[in-house]
Amino acid sequence: MQKNDNATLTEGMFLSLMSASLKGISQVILIENVITGLIILLSLTIYSYYLGVIALLSAIIGTLIGKLGGADEDSVNQGLFGYNSVLTGLALTLFLTGANQWIIVLIGAAVAAILTAAMMHFMKNTGIPILTFPFIIVTWFTLLVSYRFEAIQLSTALVPQDLTHWELNTAGKVNWLEGTFTGIGQVFFLDNPYCGALLFIAVFWAGWKFGLFAILGNAVALLTSYWLGGEHSLIFMGLYGYNAILTSLAVAIVFKQDGKHVASISGICAACLTVPVTASVTTWLLPYGLPSLTMPFVLSTWLFLGAKKVLPKL
Numbered sequence: 001m002q003k004n005d006n007a008t009l010t011e012g013m014f015l016s017l018m019s020a021s022l023k024g025i026s027q028v029i030l031i032e033n034v035i036t037g038l039i040i041l042l043s044l045t046i047y048s049y050y051l052g053v054i055a056l057l058s059a060i061i062g063t064l065i066g067k068l069g070g071a072d073e074d075s076v077n078q079g080l081f082g083y084n085s086v087l088t089g090l091a092l093t094l095f096l097t098g099a100n101q102w103i104i105v106l107i108g109a110a111v112a113a114i115l116t117a118a119m120m121h122f123m124k125n126t127g128i129p130i131l132t133f134p135f136i137i138v139t140w141f142t143l144l145v146s147y148r149f150e151a152i153q154l155s156t157a158l159v160p161q162d163l164t165h166w167e168l169n170t171a172g173k174v175n176w177l178e179g180t181f182t183g184i185g186q187v188f189f190l191d192n193p194y195c196g197a198l199l200f201i202a203v204f205w206a207g208w209k210f211g212l213f214a215i216l217g218n219a220v221a222l223l224t225s226y227w228l229g230g231e232h233s234l235i236f237m238g239l240y241g242y243n244a245i246l247t248s249l250a251v252a253i254v255f256k257q258d259g260k261h262v263a264s265i266s267g268i269c270a271a272c273l274t275v276p277v278t279a280s281v282t283t284w285l286l287p288y289g290l291p292s293l294t295m296p297f298v299l300s301t302w303l304f305l306g307a308k309k310v311l312p313k314l
Helices: 002-029 033-046 050-068 073-077 083-095 101-122 133-145 176-188 193-206 207-229 239-255 260-288 293-308
Strands: none
Touching: 002 033, 002 050, 002 073, 002 083, 002 176, 002 193, 002 239, 033 050, 033 101, 033 193, 050 073, 050 083, 050 101, 073 193, 073 239, 083 101, 083 133, 133 293, 176 193, 176 207, 176 239, 193 207, 207 239, 239 260, 239 293, 260 293
């Protein structure tokens, strides 16, 4: 009887861990849903089996740190300790090389969870969510450390560029359909439109409002960046869309602080704002060879949510 009780307890703990870990994957797009997380994991695995494994391991590591560290149980079970670890694991996998890559990736996922906890404490009285800021900081610092230590090797895809020789090139094909699906894919560093379509299914599974604002956020980013004369290659690869999608979801649905109508307008305006912010942050980081990641999403969302604390009718 004792063995059966232990087996049941172990099974329950395992299922709880996996549920929270899958929610950690779905929380990357501000959604708490096990099935959504599972579909996202499927999309990642289809794109790259390696990335799928990293995403799952990173989510488990972040969740375990929350559980073993004694964090609030509800926060852990909602996946709030997993999503920054997932993004950090994916980013370091793609931007680092070398024999130590696996070790650095998993350590980075762990550090992201610890920084998530620290920022939860620092920002708990502000009413402003930490979003993906821990992921950004851990990733940037790790990539910069590679210039000082041989154990951490940077991918050749990240090359510092001199701004004095920068030239804007707006040539390239116009493919609105591809841009529609690659935008959401870039949230997880995926440039495959079919994987992006699967991610849209994951979002709609959580609710039609999530799906609607994901589409709206991507659409306004495509139109705004095209109207402003951005580089076509970047526009239709989704590099202006993914921050807009996250910002639209955050401001219009997840962290809305006012009526439905005003929140919807705010979400769309915030999504438009991410386009020039993305261009600015990307340019600022060129000399360092760093990717902008989700910093435009964080800055735009913090701007709108912070302003509403003082300007509630805005």
